[in-house]
Amino acid sequence: MRKIHVIGIGSGDPDQLTLQAVKALRDTDVFFILDKGEVKADLVQLRRDILDAHIPEGAYRLVEARDPDRDRAAGGSAYSPAVGDWRSARADIYQRLISEELGEEERGAFLVWGDPSLYDSTLGILEEILERGAVAFTYDVVPGISSVSALVARHRTGLNRVARPVQITTGRRLAEGFPDGVDDVVVMLDAHQTFRQYADEDIDIYWGAYIGTADEILASGPIAEAAPRIERLRAEARERKGWIMDTYLLRRRPKG
Structure with a gap:
């Protein structure tokens, strides 16, 4: 059975990771990262810096995908549906990454800014993927230092x-x-x-x-x-x- 770690990585400082988070990093074969484009390329680099600070070089694979755009102009009653559409588009990407890039007995991880429980969509997206039934996996959550x-x-x-x-x-x-x-x-x-x-x-x-x-x-x-x-x-x-x-x-x- 595939396993996913959802790891809270703090707000950017590699020293903010908990010992539990470091153990989860070292238990991971494949890290999934969504690229938000050139403007926010430093967000990807911060994740790389965190991995370099805590994991030996060559001990993992890094798989990147482009983050879908969200309709940020949507307001009022259109706001929640726009967010729902964006989350479903993300779920499509996550599902593909897990099914195509993670072996049946491998462990993957999503690195979540701050804490996964606070204004983050990762847990809801993983539950949506499981409800679809197209790919099976288990997951755990490692809390992080929130902003x-x-x-x-x-x-x-x-x-x-x-x-x-x-x-x-x-x-x-x-x-x-x-x-x-x-x-x-x-x-x-x-x-x-x-x-x-x-x-x-x-x-x-x-x-x-x-x-x-x-x-x-x-x-x-x-x-x-x-x-x-x-x-x-x-x-x-x-x-x-x-x-x-x-x-x-x-x-x-x-x-x-």
């Missing part, structure tokens, strides 16, 4: 305060309003810098981009003061690299 954990560590703060909840959401949801009953909100997948709409409120922001990599950028402070600086840093970084991955924590200040 959320790395963000608060770099800012030397916690996710929540005493006896208070924390919520993790997306920029799309934050645009609909600050969550009720929550004063600490982590925001991911925000291409529109939604934090700007809260500049008039008593909220601090802890922001980071390319966390865990050599390109890491950090900024923090009251939104009203930090927002212009973050906008500038973000625009400069996107112009320089062609893409950006950022995460931030919003923290409402106590009243009185």
